Amino acid sequence: MKYSLFTASDTADVVALFSDVFSASEGESEGRIIADLVSRLIADTAPKNLIGCIATENDRIVGSIFFSRFIVPNDQVAFILSPVAVSTRVQGSGIGQELIRYGLEHLKRMDVDLAFTYGDPAFYSKIGFKQISEQIVKAPFVLSQPEGWLAQSLDGHPVQPMQGATECVEALSDQKYW
Numbered sequence: 001m002k003y004s005l006f007t008a009s010d011t012a013d014v015v016a017l018f019s020d021v022f023s024a025s026e027g028e029s030e031g032r033i034i035a036d037l038v039s040r041l042i043a044d045t046a047p048k049n050l051i052g053c054i055a056t057e058n059d060r061i062v063g064s065i066f067f068s069r070f071i072v073p074n075d076q077v078a079f080i081l082s083p084v085a086v087s088t089r090v091q092g093s094g095i096g097q098e099l100i101r102y103g104l105e106h107l108k109r110m111d112v113d114l115a116f117t118y119g120d121p122a123f124y125s126k127i128g129f130k131q132i133s134e135q136i137v138k139a140p141f142v143l144s145q146p147e148g149w150l151a152q153s154l155d156g157h158p159v160q161p162m163q164g165a166t167e168c169v170e171a172l173s174d175q176k177y178w
């Protein structure tokens with residue numbers, strides 16, 4: 001398995017991967033919603049605010065994740081991980097965790113202080129994310145599943161409580177994703 005950074009030439013394959021994976025796991029309508037989200041993340045986010053990673057096997061993309069810039073109300077640099085997909089036929093073989101570890105190492109090399117995500121704590125706790133309360137860091141939208149609000153520090157210091165609003169990139173700025 002090869003892990004590398006996403007480049008624009010991967011766009012069609014990556015959008016198709018998200019569509020296929022989420023159609024299979026959550027139904028066709030969710031497949032369309034997530035494929036649309038990924039298309040808009042790629043098209044509408046300035047390159048400095050978006051980091052994609054891919055897992056490739058025999059020249060086929062079998063996994064993909066995106067981190068986008070997340071503005072927090074102190075001077076720390078943060079990104080949020082969303083969405084994540086591993087091809088249905090190779091799920092459960094460690095690729096998702098390895099791809100996220102690869103992405104987090106890249107963020108650390110870029111001196112990013114904090115990584116956030118919003119998802120199943122049972123999965124994301126395997127790669128260092130911990131549940132946080134909105135009293136520590138507010139989410140940018142109302143959370144339908146507050147137990148899925150997760151973060152990890154990348155700079156060695158614990159996540160500090162911070163007052164004030166947070167802001168995600170435009171593609172994620174829709175209540176339906178939260």
Ligand SMILES: CC(C)(COP(=O)(O)OP(=O)(O)OC[C@H]1O[C@@H](n2cnc3c(N)ncnc32)[C@H](O)[C@@H]1OP(=O)(O)O)[C@@H](O)C(=O)NCCC(=O)NCCS
Binds near residue numbers: 097
């Ligand atoms: C969730 C997903 C990215 C995980 O990637 P993966 O390569 O299958 O996962 P890994 O093999 O690295 O890790 C497997 C471990 O995570 C757990 N896990 C996998 N998917 C999980 C999920 N949706 N919820 C909770 N735990 C999950 C497994 O139980 C397994 O735990 P174990 O090692 O203790 O048995 C992948 O299954 C997927 O794309 N699912 C459909 C889309 C999705 O739900 N994306 C995440 C939301 S954005």
